[in-house]
Amino acid sequence: MIKNLFFSFIFTLLTISALAPVRAQVISADFEAPELKENAKYAQNFNPGNYDSKILYDCISDVIDYARHKYYYLEPLKHHRLFDSVAGMQATYQAMKNMKTDINLAPYKTTFYRLKKYGLSHRGIELVTRAKAHAGTKEYSYFDLSMELIMPLLKNAKLSAQLLDKQYSYVGIAVESDEFMRMMYASIILGNDRTFQEYKSNPFDKRSVITKGKGGLDYYDESVCRKCINDNSLELLSTMISVDNDGDVYLEYNDAKALKRMIGRDGDAIALDFILMSQYECNDMGVDNDKIFRGTVTKPIYYDKILKANEIADKSNRIKALIAKVPESIDLSEDFFINVLVLKNKKVVCRTIYKKGITAHNVKSSEKVNFLVDDVTITNPGEWVPVAEKDVIEVIIPYTTPGKNSYKLEEIEPFIAEKEKEYPAFEVNQIEIISSPSIEQLSNQTILRNMQRGGESIIKVLKSKYPNVQFTNTTADSWESFKAEINNDQDYYYLGLMTKEEVIRSLRERNNELAKELEEEYLSKQRYIKIVMHVNYLIDGNNEQEFVLYKFNQALSEDNLPMAIAIQKYIIRQIEYQRYRNFQVDRLVIEETKQNIPFLTNQLYMSYYPLEKPTEEITSKAQTILNLDPRNQISIFNHCVATALVQIPENTTEIAKKQSDIDKLYTLDAIPKDRVNNLNIEFQVLVLEYLKNAPQNSEHTTLSTNTFAKIKEIRNPVMDSWEAAYKLAKIFIDGGDYDYAIDIMTPFIDNSRVSDDFIFAYVSLTGHKEEYFMSSLFTKAIKIAKERDARFLCVVLDKLTPCIYDNAEVREIICDFCR
Structure with a gap:
């Protein structure tokens, strides 16, 4: 992602910052x-x-x-x-x-x-x-x-x-x-x-994959949601969610603190909406538009629960947490997708974050300068694709109403829901219902019968929630728990030294005087019905990243270089698609030899890709690779990127040296000019950062003038053509500000001269958010793209959320041409 520093500079350079207050005003007032x-x-x-x-x-x-x-x-x-x-x-x-x-x-x-x-x-x-x-x-x-x-x-x-x-x-x-x-x-x-309400879900249909009612959620409330409705960082949530082969749903992100800023405030939460692709059949839509969600929705998932379930033990600020399980109503062999619901006040649905497939190809724009990969030196044979703990959870339901022997599900569910928040997703195998009267009630058969019947009532209502679970119903003796608690009381510890029968007699003496004294602190707490759930936690059993690591190291150790490069290219794609957020690049075992330069180069690319800028370690590795073959042009470029961008220059001599190295890159025929331009403009950003704190003198004034002139030479900021708009949009796309990128590109959507790449980038952008994919802008772009290349349009649309089918005109086009 482009650095904040870069954005700040670009806004100033292109005079875009002036647009912000205009946006805040009422643009239609005149x-x-x-x-x-x-x-x-x-x-x-x-x-x-x-x-x-x-x-x-x-x-x-x-x-x-x-x-x-x-x-x-x-x-x-x-x-x-x-x-x-x-x-x-x-x-x-x-x-x-x-x-x-x-x-x-x-x-x-x-x-x-x-x-x-x-x-x-x-x-x-x-x-x-x-x-x-x-x-x-x-x-x-x-x-x-x-x-x-x-x-x-x-x-x-x-x-x-x-x-x-x-x-x-x-x-x-x-x-x-x-x-x-x-x-x-x-x-x-x-x-x-x-x-339009084309389909209405039936709350009595047990086969329905749509959660009944509102699922404990509330409709959008502008007064509650206004602070998060324009928060672009929330769009990252959909990229954090993954599902393994066992149906375990993980949230993975490399910055727990950033995640807390997104969803960690009081009342903040997310919920997952599991939607079957079969709900979006062309001729049989099964989506209830009156619902807040589209399919089966989870209970709210809070940041504290995510943090508690974090499986990464080190202090790296990374997070990988098991947050849910694919609902039982969905077979893992079925095609489904997940929307992320952003909640405020614990249950108000403020945003729906959809799957994204944003692409912008063939754009000569300024962005974060990545290293070059080497995928040409070694020819690969083709694309390579890689073809539970038990626990007991207790839920306590206080027995506060004498004689109560009947329960409704809505009385029980809040206790279970509250307890579920303390644990990661699990599957219930067996449930024990244990009724516990207080010690003075142990011989009262009427109370015991009522509690027993209460347990039977709870079993009856829970069978609707856990239909395939075995239940038992028993009564517990509260004597031992009473002794354990009373022994720590300096006024009543002596009761723990007596027999159960002696204590019961003491409690009943003098018109239950002692029992009344102990009621609030001890006896009332002894009366409850306990739901004991025997569960299996849902833990990832197959790790794709571990598998591809093994396959790569095996191929390289066997000197099968074409296979090794094919696997390495697959790993690179997954890192770029953010599927492998925490991939351990250093576990790729590559000997530092001239023959292995392509593999070392690609390993360097992967190490640098998730970083905002080169580090000293990255720069050192780039130097090591360059030393293996000082004439390798890709190594020269990568080394120049690392040394030029590792830090803000300290003086004008350093600036002149690094600028000279960058300018020499334009003479290397293996290095695309636009990649050198990207490096050049990013270096100018660092020069301007240096000038912010440099003393004012003629040398620095001249340097400032030349730096701005160089930036203007590299990229024209005036949006007088669709090409210029596309370039600027690409910067904001890389920065995650998709809305602004759409605003920049929209005026040119009717221009017949725009490239196919422009059109398909616009389709992918407007398909990321309901505000756009339900709009006429998306419909128009789809129609234009269909005329340009219907087959490729299908490829682009397949990467977007299936919720785009909710747009009826778009659905008709997809069903006619893509299915």
């Missing part, structure tokens, strides 16, 4: 639509007592579409009678009350319930507005009224963001006048394909 104003139909005078509702509808719709295209290049919104019906309900109510409001009468008080009334899902929003129905003696056209209705929305930061939100592709509009025709009240409903 909106105008001159073409619509000149439209003959819309220029007609509006009379609230006798007007054409279709002209008004079309005018409002066109004003909205005009604004959405002007600011975000969006296609016109589609219309549907159900959306209009929902809008009509609220417009009529506002007119009747002569008041702008999005609240109605029960049972349709909120937009949520009005959408449900017309068979839609909750995934829609409503904007309400009002305007004067006339302007007195002044001219007042359909366009004027439409602008009066829409401008209050466009001038408001929150409302304009909603009206212009990219994810919406459908609109419903209704306008009504008040009784005296003084005001016009409007309701605007926005939604997308997910607003």
Whole structure:
């Protein structure tokens, strides 16, 4: 990932930082639509007592579409009678009350319930507005009224963001006048394909793979979620999740502190949503759009639990934790995928993080300068692909209601759920229900029978949660636990020296006087029902990384160089795809010989890839490889990268020497010029960092001028072409700011001259997030890409989240061309 320092410099160099405050302002506050104003139909005078509702509808719709295209290049919104019906309900109510409001009468008080009334899902929003129905003696056209209705929305930061939100592709509009025709009240409903309820899950279907109800989660709440909704670092969560062959789900990341900043605040958590690919069959979609999730969702997973389950014992700040198990409803032989739900306040779903397949090829842009790999010196035979502990967990349910002998699942589940938070994912094999009365109740048969029946009741309700588990129901004697606790009490320790019968008599003497004294501290705590779960922890049994390490070392030791280079290339791909986040590169056993330079070079590449900049150790290894063959051009380049970027230069003499070494790289025919450019611009960043603290003098002033001139020579910051936009976008893609990269590229999406790589990069970008893949931008890009190269489009789409199927037009294209 590009360094923060690099980003800071790039923002300054390209004058992009000035855009930040503009983004924070309401960009649509001065909106105008001159073409619509000149439209003959819309220029007609509006009379609230006798007007054409279709002209008004079309005018409002066109004003909205005009604004959405002007600011975000969006296609016109589609219309549907159900959306209009929902809008009509609220417009009529506002007119009747002569008041702008999005609240109605029960049972349709909120937009949520009005959408449900017309068979839609909750995934829609409503904007309400009002305007004067006339302007007195002044001219007042359909366009004027439409602008009066829409401008209050466009001038408001929150409302304009909603009206212009990219994810919406459908609109419903209704306008009504008040009784005296003084005001016009409007309701605007926005939604997308997910607003339609094509499939409704059956809570009584035991075969359903969709969690019943809300799964303990709550709907999006802007007041709760606003602090995390634009946090780009959360997009990394989907890359941290992996599933092994045993169905164990791991979270792996190389920076536990960074992970804590993402999801470690009070109330923060994640939940995993397991979705079967069969739910996205072309002709039989099985996704309930009214759910917060798409499939089987886990309970909230907190940072503390992740940290507790960390299997990495060293102090490296890395984390690898077993956080879940593939649900029993999903067979491991089935195709499935996982969405990561970001939770606030323990249960409010604020973000859904999807699988990503972002690619941007053939971009000559400035980015973190990686070493070169050597995949040409040795010809490989083709692509190479690599073809539980027991425990007892006790859940204590206090027995606080005398005579209670019946339990409901909702009474039991919170205790189990709380206990589950303390343990990694497990599979339950057997459950014991043990009822424990307090010591003075041991001879009370009525209490014992009630507790026994209570245990039977718990077994009955738990069988629905654990259908294939063996249960037993017994009663425990609390005498030993009582003695263990009372022995530590300086006032009552003597009771521990007595027999059980003597203690019971003592407790009952003088109208239970002693029992009353001990009730709160001891006896009440002795009364409980214990659920004892015998479990198997779900531990990874097969380690792919260990396997490829073994295969590589075996091939190289047997002098099978083509096989060794093929395996090493596979390892490199996995590191680049971030599948191997903690790969132990140093365990590749490679002898330092001239013959092994390709392997040593690639090992150096892998060691450096996850780092932000070269270290002294990396620089030393680069020097060692170069010493084996000082004329090897790849080694020369890699050594220059290491020495140039290892640290900020200390003086102008060092700068001049390193700049000279970089300039010589342009004469090496085996080294691509763009790679040298990347190194060059990154070195300029370090030069500017040096100048920040250097004393002001003529030498440094000249150096500063030359440095900026060199940067401008290497890359033109003016976005006057799609090529320039693509270059700049690539920088932000590498920095993880996909939203900004999309903003840079979107103005050029209709340009017929953009390259196929540009189009497919844009498809992969807009496919990473619901805001985009449900939008018309994604649909348009898919249609363009299909015309460019339908086959490759299928390859790109296969790397994205299957949730893109929720976009109906995209689903139709995929089903026609890719399946």
